[in-house]
Amino acid sequence: MVKNYIVKVDFDGVEYELLFTTAALKIISEKFGGLDKIADAFRTDDSSKALEKLEEIFVILENQASLHHNKRNSAYRRELLSLEQLQIMSDTLPLNFYMKCLQDGILGSFNKGTEREVKSEDAENSKNA
Numbered sequence: 119m120v121k122n123y124i125v126k127v128d129f130d131g132v133e134y135e136l137l138f139t140t141a142a143l144k145i146i147s148e149k150f151g152g153l154d155k156i157a158d159a160f161r162t163d164d165s166s167k168a169l170e171k172l173e174e175i176f177v178i179l180e181n182q183a184s185l186h187h188n189k190r191n192s193a194y195r196r197e198l199l200s201l202e203q204l205q206i207m208s209d210t211l212p213l214n215f216y217m218k219c220l221q222d223g224i225l226g227s228f229n230k231g232t233e234r235e236v237k238s239e240d241a242e243n244s245k246n247a
Contacts, residue, residue: 124183125219127176130207134199136179136219137186145178177201 125136147153156175160168177199184196 125179127219129204132207134180135183136176137183138179139182139186142179142182146175149174173201173204177204180204 123138125138127134127136143153146156150156150159159171162168180199184198188195
């Protein structure tokens with residue numbers, strides 16, 4: 119069974135899940151003009167703009183995890199994260215660390231979606247032997 123791909127990130131001592139759903143990838147793709155253009159958006163001399171874009175992506179992905187959780191758990195609902203909350207909680211880790219989390223998540227979600235388990239039969243037990 120293929121499961122959604124989740125990357126866990128710690129902000130201010132609280133673990134958050136970044137859930138790479140098809141909905142999240144679609145929103146991010148539309149925001150940047152395609153998933154293949156995400157890296158280009160961060161190639162800028164203005165590090166504050168790059169960080170802002172990265173924070174927006176994290177909020178989208180974390181909110182996907184919260185929405186997914188809320189759909190399955192009506193008794194304990196998670197509050198959606200705002201950009202302002204993230205900015206207050208996140209420390210100043212290098213931009214490369216955050217980019218690595220995104221790359222791992224995006225690539226991992228594609229790989230998870232295409233993973234298949236292949237089982238081969240023994241020649242003895244094969245019907246076609």
